[in-house]
Amino acid sequence: MPSSVPAAPQPAEPVSPVSVTEGAVEHSVDFIRPHLRAHAATHVALYAGVQINGAPHLGTGVLQTAAFLLAEAARDRLGVDAELRFGALDNAPCQTRLCPRTGTLYTRSYHHAAGPDRILELVKRFYSGLFDALSAMTGVPYTVETYTRQQRTPAFREEFLASLAQWDRLRFTLAPSSGHVPISFPCPRCGWLQKHGENTELLAFDGSRARFTAVCLDHGRHEAEVGPRGDAYVGLTTLHRNVVKERLAAREAALPVIVKGADWAAGCRLLDEAHLCFPGGRPPARFLTPVVLSASGAKLSKSLMRQGKAELSPDTPPWMLDATRWEGTTQEYASTLHRLVSLMLSAPEHFERGYTTAEVVRLLGRTGSGPRG
Numbered sequence: 001m002p003s004s005v006p007a008a009p010q011p012a013e014p015v016s017p018v019s020v021t022e023g024a025v026e027h028s029v030d031f032i033r034p035h036l037r038a039h040a041a042t043h044v045a046l047y048a049g050v051q052i053n054g055a056p057h058l059g060t061g062v063l064q065t066a067a068f069l070l071a072e073a074a075r076d077r078l079g080v081d082a083e084l085r086f087g088a089l090d091n092a093p094c095q096t097r098l099c100p101r102t103g104t105l106y107t108r109s110y111h112h113a114a115g116p117d118r119i120l121e122l123v124k125r126f127y128s129g130l131f132d133a134l135s136a137m138t139g140v141p142y143t144v145e146t147y148t149r150q151q152r153t154p155a156f157r158e159e160f161l162a163s164l165a166q167w168d169r170l171r172f173t174l175a176p177s178s179g180h181v182p183i184s185f186p187c188p189r190c191g192w193l194q195k196h197g198e199n200t201e202l203l204a205f206d207g208s209r210a211r212f213t214a215v216c217l218d219h220g221r222h223e224a225e226v227g228p229r230g231d232a233y234v235g236l237t238t239l240h241r242n243v244v245k246e247r248l249a250a251r252e253a254a255l256p257v258i259v260k261g262a263d264w265a266a267g268c269r270l271l272d273e274a275h276l277c278f279p280g281g282r283p284p285a286r287f288l289t290p291v292v293l294s295a296s297g298a299k300l301s302k303s304l305m306r307q308g309k310a311e312l313s314p315d316t317p318p319w320m321l322d323a324t325r326w327e328g329t330t331q332e333y334a335s336t337l338h339r340l341v342s343l344m345l346s347a348p349e350h351f352e353r354g355y356t357t358a359e360v361v362r363l364l365g366r367t368g369s370g371p372r373g
């Protein structure tokens with residue numbers, strides 16, 4: 001660990017064009033004020049995702065830090081109790097295989113390939129230190145729950161079944177091009193699931209119970225029954241899973257506020273329309289957070305990095321791509337993110353835009369990397 005004291009960062013501020021919310025929004029947290037008023041809410045829960053498929057990059061850190069700072073601002077500026085609930089996506093694909101007979105794609109999730117103990121380890125390794133530090137700095141409490149645990153609850157299953165009841169409308173909202181929204185069930189023996197659910201069939205559905213068959217590339221056909229209880233693991237595609245999770249969150253006493261990166265804007269439009277497919281359904285309050293961009297304008301992405309297509313400017317410090325390469329302490333990492341996101345939140349026009357890694361380097365000062373010695 002470097003022992004020298006870091007040089008004081010050069011003061012730098014974002015220079016942002018006037019935003020379309022000019023005159024309407026003074027602080028980005030104010031976006032949820034109409035929801036608070038409509039629900040007479042005194043308690044909000046902000047929901048954000050935790051990716052466990054590899055080390056987090058700066059974009060992930062910005063989103064999570066923004067979630068803490070927005071919760072803090074909701075408490076201090078809007079006068080409500082605020083907490084943060086992270087969802088760990090242990091359903092993300094960990095392994096893939098092609099069926100040699102049919103050519104269909106199979107995946108096995110982190111939960112099925114690595115097991116719950118390893119998931120906890122990954123969450124701890126990548127996030128716990130940062131979250132604990134940000135929680136201490138903001139006074140905002142947080143919890144982490146895995147998708148696996150969430151999908152097991154009767155309430156999740158009820159919301160999944162409710163989505164089947166609206167399927168004819170919902171499927172074209174969630175997949176406007178084809179109306180095909182795959183539902184997949186991992187094989188109970190090995191955990192592999194057919195990614196695009198080509199052979200998943202709904203055999204019976206009576207509103208409170210659904211019976212499916214699915215196919216495993218090693219073990220053939222298997223049945224999955226989804227009722228309020230039961231063991232079947234429900235595998236849903238991204239948008240379908242999110243609308244189910246958001247409806248689940250709406251059942252809680254705390255008013256849910258969904259936090260996502262601004263790259264989700266188009267997806268959130270589909271989600272909002274999906275909520276309107278349910279009787280009495282209404283879209284939740286949302287925050288969209290600034291996206292961190294590579295030199296080409298594409299967002300930082302694990303998959304582009306793996307393919308060597310991330311097109312980063314040469315001055316991008318390695319820790320911006322891989323948080324585990326931060327050379328200082330976790331506390332210093334948390335402080336750096338806190339400083340960066342506080343700048344972004346200092347005016348709505350700074351929050352309603354993206355930042356290249358080069359601009360983040362400029363905003364953070366001399367090295368952009370905190371203590372380097």
Ligand SMILES: [Zn+2]
Nearest residue numbers: 187190216219
């Ligand atoms: Zn199997």
